[in-house]
Amino acid sequence: MLSMIRNLDTALVRTFVAVADRASMTAAANALHLTQGAVSQQVKRLEEALGCSLFERDRRGLRLTRSGERLFDKAKRLLALNDEIWAEMAGSAVAGQVRLGVPYDLVGTLLAPVLKTYAERYPQVEISLVCASSPELTTALAAGTIDLAVIEERVGPTAGECLAIDRLVWVGARGGAARTKRPLPVSIVADTCAFRPVVLSALGEHGLEWRTVFENGNIDATTATVRSDLAVTTWLASTVPADLDILPFDSGLPPLPNFAINLHLPVHGVAPAAQEFARYIRDGLSRRAQAA
Amino acid sequence: MLSMIRNLDTALVRTFVAVADRASMTAAANALHLTQGAVSQQVKRLEEALGCSLFERDRRGLRLTRSGERLFDKAKRLLALNDEIWAEMAGSAVAGQVRLGVPYDLVGTLLAPVLKTYAERYPQVEISLVCASSPELTTALAAGTIDLAVIEERVGPTAGECLAIDRLVWVGARGGAARTKRPLPVSIVADTCAFRPVVLSALGEHGLEWRTVFENGNIDATTATVRSDLAVTTWLASTVPADLDILPFDSGLPPLPNFAINLHLPVHGVAPAAQEFARYIRDGLSRRAQAA
DNA sequence: GCCATATATCAGTAAATGCAATGTTTGTGA
DNA sequence: TCACAAACATTGCATTTACTGATATATGGC
Structure with missing residues (x-):
């Protein structure tokens, strides 16, 4: 038997x-x-x-x-x-190259631990990190120049898979005065940034004078600008460094909508290495999703 | 992580x-x-x-x-x-005594291999085999004198768990003549047998003369009687020995209904050893259930 | 006695998974 | 060459499972 x-x-x-x-x-x-x-x-x-x-x-x-x-x-x-x-089994199939697209603001914060864990687990995988704004990443994914991407989008229908939802908030230097200046100095990390149209329309509707400071894709430059109280900026709440202020609702700045952090994969054919990367990303962000 | x-x-x-x-x-x-x-x-x-x-x-x-x-x-x-x-784990909990109720006609056929397998796997369990007619087993289970029972019942709603459904058939000696005698000599293993009322009412409706030969609970006596062509009897199709005939529909004997073979457990509290026995019984009969 | 913490239980739901039936491929024999 | 058989793949459906969120229960500290 x-x-x-x-x-x-x-x-x-x-x-x-x-x-x-x-x-x-x-x-x-x-x-x-x-x-x-x-x-x-x-x-x-x-x-x-x-x-x-x-x-x-x-x-x-x-x-x-x-x-x-x-x-x-x-x-x-x-x-x-x-x-x-x-x-032994899954590991062997995970090899080669993975090109991961990540928005500027998530590289150093949310995704850093995931990258580290994955890189340690699969040292033989060659990781290419493509830092760009969310719209650019969407294009790159469609063009096939990256294998998977984490993309920030307005909450709502998406071709991707929602990993987390987070508040978009105004950020300024701790106790800073930039927030009170008019026109409001706003640092925006890139002119293609997904937050840009949302922020600008919010400012417009609010009837607030403002001027922008572009940093051309360098998140650290933006951080430095804000830390020096030269400008305010907008970030997802979970990516704000501890030494900067999240400006409260009553600060006179317009409210901003929530954003979704979505994982996008190509329509067809995902290599095992990328598939595995996707799993690490999902897992690495799932806890924060609950907190949001 | x-x-x-x-x-x-x-x-x-x-x-x-x-x-x-x-x-x-x-x-x-x-x-x-x-x-x-x-x-x-x-x-x-x-x-x-x-x-x-x-x-x-x-x-x-x-x-x-x-x-x-x-x-x-x-x-x-x-x-x-x-x-x-x-x-190691499940085995250790399975010990003590199990009292299993089985109808006469299933002990030597359907359940024999299950009993053997279970007894070999759990030699430390003391198995008490209670052979009785299905109605008697129902009573015994309610009275708590047995721990689980396999019971033959008319197909339909039941307190038990259906293991198989099988045809009730007329059985006679190979090429025998008992089937043609009138009154028809019918061997019934016990007067409480679950088949008895069904068989007798079928004979009555069919307007057939008959006489019964009771064997008082000894299935081997019935088998010997039938094999010697002294009588016909009724059994579940799957329990008929190969050297006896299942009498065909056109033999002039009334058609008989299907019966269910159901597993019954006490309403409350089943010891691990009995629980495990139930699993063996389920598994041992599942294949035949599909064939039926 | 009341709150804080920890486990158990319940109802509702979304995903998993097996069966039955059907499709597809390949090899065999008339 | 065609039909048939055997073996694996796929699909639709229905059941079952196992989660979450909420709630009940139990225990110890204050």
């Missing part, structure tokens, strides 16, 4: 180990990007499948039962083997 | 190994009790997940690709570890 073979759900095993490691379902849930309820259910499912309880629930947290301890070692071995297979 | 961890689906891995072992998806599908389409889909999913093709499809069957070979060894180790965990 080949029958009577049961397959462990690796996800449940991983959850079990995470809970055991932390002696807490809530902590494990955070680590696994799950809700606490989901972890509770997974533990329960595993216990039911195996027909024995794995944790002793009493005051002052969880402890492994005898059965739980017995499972623990083998569970870790199972996960190790699982991860080994992934590393 | 804890992220970027992916869990293999053990079922897909098992399918992969089954296919690789047999160099055939169709053969693997049979072994795994799946349709060919499902196996094809599973292989495809695994290939997509890993980002590389595992089999080379060309004329004259399947062969492992380079990637497939690389996966194969580790896959088998993963399954071995998986099965080891099951054996």
Whole structure:
């Protein structure tokens, strides 16, 4: 009889180990990007499948039962083997070149840790980072000069996949005075910037005098300009450096809409390396998406 | 980053190994009790997940690709570890006593291989086999004198779980003459047998003279009676020994309805050993259910 | 006694997945 | 050469699963 073979759900095993490691379902849930309820259910499912309880629930947290301890070692071995297979199988297919398009303002902030993680995991992949404004990236993707792109767009229908939604906010030097000058000095990182038309129309509707300071695609130049209180600018809230002010609603500047951070892939054919990069990007930004 | 961890689906891995072992998806599908389409889909999913093709499809069957070979060894180790965990964890909880109720006619036929498999897998479980008619088993289950029961019932609503549906057929000695005698000699294994009222009412409606020969719960006595051409009897088609005749529709005997073979568990609380027994029974009868 | 923290449970929903049926390709025999 | 058979791929459908979000329950600190 080949029958009577049961397959462990690796996800449940991983959850079990995470809970055991932390002696807490809530902590494990955070680590696994799950809700606490989901972890509770997974533990329960595993216990039911195996027909024995794995944790002793009493005051002052969880402890492994005898059965739980017995499972623990083998569970870790199972996960190790699982991860080994992934590393070997998926890793081998990930090679060659990936050209990633990223808006100026996200390179150094949101995407930096993702880039680092990916580059460390797949050192053999040659990453080309294409920094441009969101509209330019859309064009480049269509032209095939980049393999995937993170693009900032107005919230709404999109050809891409929404990774996060963030507020567009006014930013100025801490305690600065640029925000009160008229005409308002506004630094905009590039004349093709996705924020530009939105910001300018908001200023227009608000009847505010303003002048622009273009930095020609150099985000650091913009940062320096703002930090020196020579101008204000607009950024996504999550990309604002800690030493700059997000200007409050009552600062007299017009309110700005939310923007979506979308992941775009070519219509056809994505190489494994790019596919994998996409997964890293999704994963790296998913937590912040919830916070927004 | 804890992220970027992916869990293999053990079922897909098992399918992969089954296919690789047999160099055939169709053969693997049979072994795994799946349709060919499902196996094809599973292989495809695994290939997509890993980002590389595992089999080379060309004329004259399947062969492992380079990637497939690389996966194969580790896959088998993963399954071995998986099965080891099951054996250790689930096995330990399965102990004690299980009292299984089975109708007379199923003990030696449908259920024999299941009993054997379970007894071999869990030698430490003390199995009590309670042979009785289906109505008696229902009573015993309610009374708590048995832990689970396989019960034959008319097709329709039931408190149990349908394992199979089978034809009730007239059975006689090969080329025998008992079938033509009037009054028809009918052997019925017990006066509480679930088939009895159905058979008698069918005979009555058909206006056929008959007399019964009770064997008092001994299925072998019935078999001997029929084999000696002393009487005919009624059995589920799948339990008829090869050396006896299933009497055809035109034999002048009344048609009989289908019966369901249902698995019944107590309303509350099933011990792991009984739970596991139920799984073996389900699995052991599932194939025949499809044939019926 | 009340709040804070942690786990369990419930209802609703969106995704996953198996089956059945059908399409496609390839090899075989009349 | 055509029909047929065998094997794998694909599609539509229906069921099941397992998540989230909300809520209930339990425990300890103040």
